[in-house]
Structures are given as C-alpha cells and as structure tokens.
Amino acid sequence: MTLLWISWFNMCHYDPYKLTFHKAIHYGGFMIFICGVLLALIALVQIRAFENYNGELVQTGVYKYFRHPMYVGFFCWIFGYAIFTGALISFLIGMVFSMNITTWKITEESLLKEQFPEYEAYMKKTVF
Numbered sequence: 001m002t003l004l005w006i007s008w009f010n011m012c013h014y015d016p017y018k019l020t021f022h023k024a025i026h027y028g029g030f031m032i033f034i035c036g037v038l039l040a041l042i043a044l045v046q047i048r049a050f051e052n053y054n055g056e057l058v059q060t061g062v063y064k065y066f067r068h069p070m071y072v073g074f075f076c077w078i079f080g081y082a083i084f085t086g087a088l089i090s091f092l093i094g095m096v097f098s099m100n101i102t103t104w105k106i107t108e109e110s111l112l113k114e115q116f117p118e119y120e121a122y123m124k125k126t127v128f
Contacts, residue, residue, distance in 0.1 A: 008078070008081070008090070009081070011087070011089075011090050011093070012081055012082055012084075012085040012087040012090045013085055013087075015085065015086075015087035015088060015089045015090050016089065017087075017088040017089050018085075018086045018087065018088070019086040019087075019088050020086060021083070021086060025083065026083070026084055026086065027084070028083070029079075029080045029081065029082070029083025029084035029085075030080065030081075030084040031080070032076045032079065032080030032083065033076065033077055033080030033081040033084055034080075035073075035076055035080070036072070036073040036074065036075065036076025036077035036078075036080055037073065037076075037077055038073070039062065039066075039069050039070075039072060039073035039076065040069070040070045040073025040074060040077065041073075042061070042062050042069070043061075043062050043063070043066075043069035043070045043073060044070060046058075046060075046061045046062060046063065047070075056116075057112075057116040057118055057119060057122060059122060063126075064126070065126060065127070066126060066127060066128055067105075067109070067122065067123065067126045067127070067128060068105050068108070068128055071101050071102075071104070071105055071128065072128050074097075074101055075098060075101065078094040078097055078098070079091065079094055082094055105128070109123075
C-alpha cells in the first residue's frame with residue numbers, strides 16, 4: 001500500500017498533461033489534500049483503538065459524521081493532490097480509484113447491515 005501512495009505522488013508530479021489553474025485553486029487543492037490526509041489518519045487511529053472490539057457499532061469521533069471517514073479522506077487525498085499539482089491524467093485515474101473505493105464501501109455496508117441492526121439508523125445520521 002505504501003508503494004501505491006508513493007507512486008501516486010510521483011505520477012502527479014510527472015503527469016504529461018498539466019493543467020494551469022489560478023494559485024487559489026492550486027492551494028485549495030493542497031488544503032483539500034491535507035484535510036483528507038488528516039481525516040484518514042484520525043479515522044485510522046480511532047479504528048485501531050477498536051481493532052479487537054466486538055461490541056457495539058462505533059459512532060463517536062469522526063465516525064459520528066462519516067460512516068467511512070478513511071474513504072472520504074482518500075477521496076480528498078487523491079483529488080486534492082491532483083488539483084494541487086495540476087495533473088490531468090492523475091485526476092482521471094483518481095476517478096477509477098474512487099469507483100474502487102465506492103465498491104468497497106457498498107460491500108462493507110451490506111456486511112455492516114447484517115452485523116449491526118442499528119446500522120440503518122446510523123446511515124440516516126451520517127454521510128458517506
């Protein structure tokens with residue numbers, strides 16, 4: 001997985017089709033990237049604390065707002081960095097990554113619905 005992310009950063013910098021945006025958009029992409037990294041890391045730390053947990057559905061911390069905060073973080077990470085570097089092909093490949101992540105989400109949610117009866121109500125209170 002580490003190799004995948006390292007290659008992603010290199011791919012963005014060496015993308016042959018660069019887009020030029022206003023500086024505000026480039027730096028906005030960087031802020032989206034940073035927020036995505038922070039969200040994914042916070043979610044990872046929070047879920048690692050519950051790694052061997054077999055109790056109730058976790059609905060605290062970032063999971064109070066997002067059902068899949070790591071996935072949301074990855075979306076922000078992928079698209080924010082591609083915008084920051086102006087990498088068109090990387091942005092388009094990010095769409096393929098997004099479809100993959102969305103497939104994981106759908107699969108995971110069907111399993112969570114079976115495991116936790118309260119998951120349907122939790123879905124109504126949160127996004128993604």
